[in-house]
Amino acid sequence: MRRITKRPAPIVPMVAIASAIGLFAASPAIAGADRIRAEGELIRYDTAAVPEGARARVQAVYTSAGDSIVTLHVWDLRPNTDYGAHAHVNPCGTTGLDAGSHFQNDIDSVQPSTNPAYANPANEIWLDLTTGGDGNGVAQTKVPWQFSPARRANSVVIHVEHTHTGQTDSGVAGARLACVTVGF
Numbered sequence: 001m002r003r004i005t006k007r008p009a010p011i012v013p014m015v016a017i018a019s020a021i022g023l024f025a026a027s028p029a030i031a032g033a034d035r036i037r038a039e040g041e042l043i044r045y046d047t048a049a050v051p052e053g054a055r056a057r058v059q060a061v062y063t064s065a066g067d068s069i070v071t072l073h074v075w076d077l078r079p080n081t082d083y084g085a086h087a088h089v090n091p092c093g094t095t096g097l098d099a100g101s102h103f104q105n106d107i108d109s110v111q112p113s114t115n116p117a118y119a120n121p122a123n124e125i126w127l128d129l130t131t132g133g134d135g136n137g138v139a140q141t142k143v144p145w146q147f148s149p150a151r152r153a154n155s156v157v158i159h160v161e162h163t164h165t166g167q168t169d170s171g172v173a174g175a176r177l178a179c180v181t182v183g184f
């Protein structure tokens with residue numbers, strides 16, 4: 001993956017040169033932003049399943065090739081636990097439902113969408129993870145599309161289980177435990 005970064009990074013000269021060339025050749029799909037980052041304490045909807053103080057960081061890189069690379073870091077969740085996670089269309093609210101449905105690049109006319117033709121990790125942002133013994137975890141996904149200013153995801157929701165991929169329940173990951181608002 002190639003990143004256009006405004007901050008100096010400890011990269012070897014060849015990569016720096018390639019990056020600089022790419023900077024001039026690139027035509028970003030989203031004007032003015034080739035990456036975003038959001039970090040903070042999770043909004044908790046299940047205070048038993050999500051310890052107080054648990055937090056998350058979401059970073060997205062939008063490449064000149066038209067891909068989106070999204071990374072989720074979590075800290076201080078329950079140790080050695082499976083969680084599902086996805087980008088949802090609305091910002092976090094006072095209940096888990098406020099985040100709305102999963103963001104889909106190609107929108108299923110049937111909602112909530114459980115059809116694997118639409119509810120899949122190439123058409124949605126899936127960030128399932130399993131925490132380590134310290135309650136920390138990381139997930140990354142890459143999809144071959146980008147958000148548009150008119151249609152963006154606005155949150156990442158943490159669910160109680162890993163995301164299903166069956167014929168009738170794709171994209172389902174159980175209860176919404178926590179949320180972080182992200183201006184994708």
Ligand SMILES: [Cu+2]
Pocket residue numbers: 085086087088102157159173
């Ligand atoms: Cu979700």
